[in-house]
Amino acid sequence: MGREKLEVRKDQQKLTKKGGFNNRLFKIKLLGAVWFGKVLIVFTRILGRGGTTLPGRAALRIEPGLSSALTARLAEGSLVITGTNGKTTTSALITGMLKEAGFSCIHNQSGSNMSWGVASALIGSTSWSAYPVGDCAVMEVDEGAFPGVVKGIKPRGVVVTNIYRDQLDRYGEIDLIKNSIKIGLEVQPTDGFQVINADDPSLVGIADNSKTKRWTYGLELDLPVDQFQTGGRDIKTCPRCHKKLAYDKIYFAHIGHYHCPFCSYKRPEPDVKLVNRTINPDGTALLQISLPGENFELNFPLIGTYNLYNILAAVTCAKALAIPTAFIIKASEKAVPSFGRMELFEFNGKKITMALIKNPVGANEVLRTLLAQKNRIKLLVAINDKIADGTDVSWLWDVDFEQLVAIKDNLSTIIVSGLRAWDMAVRLKYAGFNPDQIKVEEDTAMAIVQTLEQSTPEEMLFILPTYTAMLEIRRHLNKMGLGKPYWED
Amino acid sequence: MALINIYHLYPEHLNLYGDRGNMLALSRRANWHGIEANIIPVEPGTLINFSNCDLLFMGGGQDSDQKLVAEDLKGRSSEIRKAIEEGMTIFAVCGSYQLLGHYYKTTLEEKIGGLEIIDLYTEAGSKRMIGNAVISCTLWDQPRTLVGFENHAGKTFLGPAMQPLGKVITGYGNNGVDKTEGAVYKNVIGTYLHGSLLPKNPWLTDYLLQKALSYRGQIFQPQILDDSLEQQAHNNAIRLAGSRRHKRISSQV
Numbered sequence: 001m002g003r004e005k006l007e008v009r010k011d012q013q014k015l016t017k018k019g020g021f022n023n024r025l026f027k028i029k030l031l032g033a034v035w036f037g038k039v040l041i042v043f044t045r046i047l048g049r050g051g052t053t054l055p056g057r058a059a060l061r062i063e064p065g066l067s068s069a070l071t072a073r074l075a076e077g078s079l080v081i082t083g084t085n086g087k088t089t090t091s092a093l094i095t096g097m098l099k100e101a102g103f104s105c106i107h108n109q110s111g112s113n114m115s116w117g118v119a120s121a122l123i124g125s126t127s128w129s130a131y132p133v134g135d136c137a138v139m140e141v142d143e144g145a146f147p148g149v150v151k152g153i154k155p156r157g158v159v160v161t162n163i164y165r166d167q168l169d170r171y172g173e174i175d176l177i178k179n180s181i182k183i184g185l186e187v188q189p190t191d192g193f194q195v196i197n198a199d200d201p202s203l204v205g206i207a208d209n210s211k212t213k214r215w216t217y218g219l220e221l222d223l224p225v226d227q228f229q230t231g232g233r234d235i236k237t238c239p240r241c242h243k244k245l246a247y248d249k250i251y252f253a254h255i256g257h258y259h260c261p262f263c264s265y266k267r268p269e270p271d272v273k274l275v276n277r278t279i280n281p282d283g284t285a286l287l288q289i290s291l292p293g294e295n296f297e298l299n300f301p302l303i304g305t306y307n308l309y310n311i312l313a314a315v316t317c318a319k320a321l322a323i324p325t326a327f328i329i330k331a332s333e334k335a336v337p338s339f340g341r342m343e344l345f346e347f348n349g350k351k352i353t354m355a356l357i358k359n360p361v362g363a364n365e366v367l368r369t370l371l372a373q374k375n376r377i378k379l380l381v382a383i384n385d386k387i388a389d390g391t392d393v394s395w396l397w398d399v400d401f402e403q404l405v406a407i408k409d410n411l412s413t414i415i416v417s418g419l420r421a422w423d424m425a426v427r428l429k430y431a432g433f434n435p436d437q438i439k440v441e442e443d444t445a446m447a448i449v450q451t452l453e454q455s456t457p458e459e460m461l462f463i464l465p466t467y468t469a470m471l472e473i474r475r476h477l478n479k480m481g482l483g484k485p486y487w488e489d
Numbered sequence: 490m491a492l493i494n495i496y497h498l499y500p501e502h503l504n505l506y507g508d509r510g511n512m513l514a515l516s517r518r519a520n521w522h523g524i525e526a527n528i529i530p531v532e533p534g535t536l537i538n539f540s541n542c543d544l545l546f547m548g549g550g551q552d553s554d555q556k557l558v559a560e561d562l563k564g565r566s567s568e569i570r571k572a573i574e575e576g577m578t579i580f581a582v583c584g585s586y587q588l589l590g591h592y593y594k595t596t597l598e599e600k601i602g603g604l605e606i607i608d609l610y611t612e613a614g615s616k617r618m619i620g621n622a623v624i625s626c627t628l629w630d631q632p633r634t635l636v637g638f639e640n641h642a643g644k645t646f647l648g649p650a651m652q653p654l655g656k657v658i659t660g661y662g663n664n665g666v667d668k669t670e671g672a673v674y675k676n677v678i679g680t681y682l683h684g685s686l687l688p689k690n691p692w693l694t695d696y697l698l699q700k701a702l703s704y705r706g707q708i709f710q711p712q713i714l715d716d717s718l719e720q721q722a723h724n725n726a727i728r729l730a731g732s733r734r735h736k737r738i739s740s741q742v
Contacts, residue, residue, distance in 0.1 A: 165505075175551055236501070237554075244533075385729070391620070392638045397510030397685045419729065422722035426688050429718050430513050438718075 026065070027130075033063035034070075034130045037123035048475065052112035056120030067115070069130075070122045071153040076103060076136035078153050079317065080146070082181065083161030083197075085362045086310045087113065087140035088338045089302070090161055093314035095138045096331040101323045103135040109338070111467070113142045115149055143177050146184035158188050158212075159195040159317050161309065163202050164253060164361045165395070182206045193320045195313060198270040199255045205239025205265070217316040218270035219251055219308060221277055240265045251305055253361045272316040274308055287332075289315060296325050298332040303342070306365045311335070342369065345482045349457040351375075352482075354473070357464045358390070360398035366464060367403055375460040378412050379404075380451050382444050382469035383420040389466040393420045401431040408433065412459060415439045417447035418469045444472045452480075491708075492525045493543045493701045498585070499550070500530045502557060506640065508548030508582060510685025514694045515546070522712050524698060533557045539565075539572045544701040549583030549683060558588060559602070566604045573606065576704040578676040580697055582686065586671070586679035587611045587643055607674045608648030614665075617642045621730035622660025622682055624670045628696055634658070635690045636726040637682030645681075647672055654680050659730045676700045689726055691719045 037059035044051035059066055071078045081091040088111045095107045108121035118139050126132045141149045143163075150158065160181060165174055185194060185207055196207045198218035207214060236245050238260040250256035259266035276288035284301040287308070300311050311332060318328050337343050345352040355370075357363040370377065385391050404411065414437060416424040421442045428438050441447040448463075455461050465473050477483050497512055512528065519526035531537055537545070550558070562569065573579065579589075587593050590609035592600045603610075622639045625632045635655060644664035647653060653663065654671025662670035663681070671680035678697070680686065687694040691714075699709035729735055 386734075391735070392506065392640065392684070394507030394510065394638060394684050397507030397513065397688075398504070420725075422718065422725045423689070425718050426722045427510075430510070430517050430688055435715070435718055440721075 026063075026069075029063045030066060030069050031130050033059040033066050034123055034126055035128065036062060037120070038126075038128070041120070041124055050110055050112070050471070051124070052108070052110050052117055052120045053114075054116075054120075055123055056112075056116035056118070059123055060116055060119050065152070067119050067122055067149070068152040068154070070126055070132050071137055071155075073132055074106075074134065074136055077156040078137035078139060079157040079159065080150060080153070080155040081138070081140045081159040081161070081313075082143055082146045082184065083159075083203075084143065084164040084177075084359060085365075086161040086306060086313070087111075089307065089310040089341055090159060090313045090317075091138050091140040092338045093311060093331070093335055094159070094317050096334060097314060097318040097323055097328050098136065098138065098321075100327040100331040100334075104133075106132060106134040106137040108139055111140065111338075113140045114145045115152070118145075118149055118153070143180055147180055147187060150184045151187045154189050156189075156192045157195065157317055157320060158185065158192070159313055160185070160197065160203055160207070161313055162197050162200045162255060163206075164359055165398075178202060178206055185210045185212070188212055195317045195320060197255070197309065197313065198268050199251065199257070199309075201236075201245055201254060201258045201265075201267070202239055204268060213320075215272065215316050215320050216268055216270045217272040217309075217312045218257075218267065218274075219312070220270075220273045220275050221308075222249075223251060223305060238263060238265050252365070255309075272312060272319060274312050277308070287311065291319065294325070296329065298329040300332050300335060302335055302337060304365055304369055306362070342366075343483070345477060347452060347477075347480060347482055350452060350455050350459070350461065351457070352452075352461045352463060352477075354463040354465070354470065356467065356470050357381075357399070358466055360395055360400075363399040363464070367400060370462055371403060371407060373410075373460055373462075376410055376412055376458060377407070378415075378451060378455045378459050378461045380415045380417060380447060380461065380463045380465075381424050382418040382447065382463070382465040382473060383416070383424045384418045384466050384469045384472075385420050386468045388468050393423050396420075396424060396427045399427075401427060404428075405432040408437070411437070413437065413439055413451075413454070415441055415447050415451050417441050417444050418466070444469055445476050448473055448476050490523065490525050491702055491710075492527060493519065493698070493705075493707075494527045494529060494541055495544045495546060495701070496537055496542045497528060497530050498537075498545065498547045499533055499554065499558065500548075502533065502554035503548035503550040503585060505549040505551060506583065506638070506683035507685045508546075508683065511548065511580070511582070511683075511687045512546060514685065514687035514691070515544070515697065518691065518694045518714075519698055521714055522695070522698065523710070524702065533561060535561075537565075539568050539577070542572070542577060543704050544578040544580065544697060547579065547581040547585030547588075549585060552584075555584045555588060558585065559604070562588075562604055563602070566606065569604065569606060573675055573677055576676055576700070578697055578701045578704060579606075579678070581677070581679045582683055583641060583681055586681065587645060589672075589677070589679050590645065593643060607672055607677060607679065608651050609645055609672055609679075611643040611645045614642050614644045618661035618665055618681075620660055621726065621735055622662065622670065623658040623727050623730050624655030624660075624662065624682070625658055626655035626693070628654075628673070629692070633692055634723070634727060635682060635686070635693060636723055636730060637680075637684035637686045637689070639681045639683075641681050645672075654678060659727075676704070684726075689719060689722045691716050 037055040040055035041051040106125040193213045198216035241263045243262045245258045248257040355366045516526045589606045590603045594612045596613045652673045653669035657668045
């Protein structure tokens, strides 16, 4: 982070030292927006909420240029992480590596990733004089909000994890999501860098024309054949000629080693590769990472193939930032599950795992982990249809809940909850469950209390909520003394 | 045992909004009613044997996938039309529904030809119509509600003699103007509703099965099924569609 940093600083000084009435007015409005936002954060937290939405929204209404002005005051600039899945974990891993290297980061770790979520996180870490407290910002950003945020905060680095089908009610068709990411990549200042998943054909297709320095990463492993191939498949057509792609390897969904038999389109040779994985006796994985002129190994505690992509994205981003390998290795070892991603709790000896579900590919990955469980399982699925969850619940039909039927003797009960509990109940019935095995409790508080009462220490309670259902459940768990409130790091 | 052949068009491409759920509902309910459902997935580029097809299901797809369908079926509209006149059942959702009509006119005034199977045309609108939708459907002696989710920019207009699938109670329907939703011609049903549509509206699933059976002179002997979960999901979806929270969301989009 050497010379670039200084240049960025000069730019900022130019910006902030500009005199004139308009500039002073802007500063006053900015100050007002920050103050108002900070007061709202205090109030929302007194009410037991996270303060990750409303304060940012209100402050942006006062001063739309707030995020842009605050990030411009950061010495090391900002990073933006987007993509359908893996945003939260990848940005947490990157933050970990930056912290290990001695930088202090502002990070929207609770997954509130619309423009107002970014603003709320910035305000939360900004002094009353409107100067952010930190060296850099690491922001996960929703795909739809991505172009706007990039335009506003002009990030040094952008990481795009993957593009799957997700919440189409909000964006219309997947082509619109792709377009949104494409625009975001194009408006990023060209002196920065972009980190792109080489194994995602549709993503590579979009990022092809960008003039910014591009880093790619990909898996080069032999993994067992994926049984979750029936649902959530989307983009297996060539982004150039729209014919069917051929695959040498598929890791999941449309992610793998592809080439187009009809034109020259193929997976680019990744800059950073994961070439080997061995499972340590304690369940963590030893990963061998290879990049031009360097090979190193690191221990990584998070399970699941999707987390291999997350760590690889983070390593690649850290390399692009020139963070020394020793810090990368150290931070990787300390990785913990992010907010609602396979989090573990214990209540009176009863074990709980909570895993956010929000789209078919992610949900199938969660089911895969659940199927590998040896304990007897109790399952609570909580489906809401608020904006942050996606108001269209038809994605539930693309999740392979059929796989659960195979282990139904190992499942004591399935409780369905949330605003769309009945949709979920019907989904399980058509997956092949006997309706008697499905219990509907629309109220999430009641559902969690009753489920915990009935579960035994021998069982593992899996809670699979959508985003807002997870916030509700987390509040109940916090009241029971489990976990920390989600706005605390 | 009664048997029906259900052709599923491009399961890999036309599955935009949980269309898998519609196929699942058809095959499960067929089995529960004692009907053997023979499901035949159709890949792009393969020829459908229309003389063997009782029910053709076409899901929603992205524009690029929709073009594949158009290319494969364009030369065969006379065969399809013949089968339809004889009573073949088609259930088409969203993009496939638009494809059944005369054309789709893009915002650039470019006309993309349809299969000209039913009398309707579609024009691209400036605003996407997204949200829960409830319609009153008159396929039965007593009108019944259908509830689903719509997400389309195209505005579809029916020819003067065309019957809509239903009248809009909540939502936009075909075009957001004339309160119609979907279209019915003989045993062809086209609709913008997904969700998936069939699981939450089991009477429509049974209707399709019955039509597909009678096409080959087989009699539908419905079993008495416990549909209480489906009915609850149906009622709950209607309640949510009418809620203030939902109205606020759909007006924002």
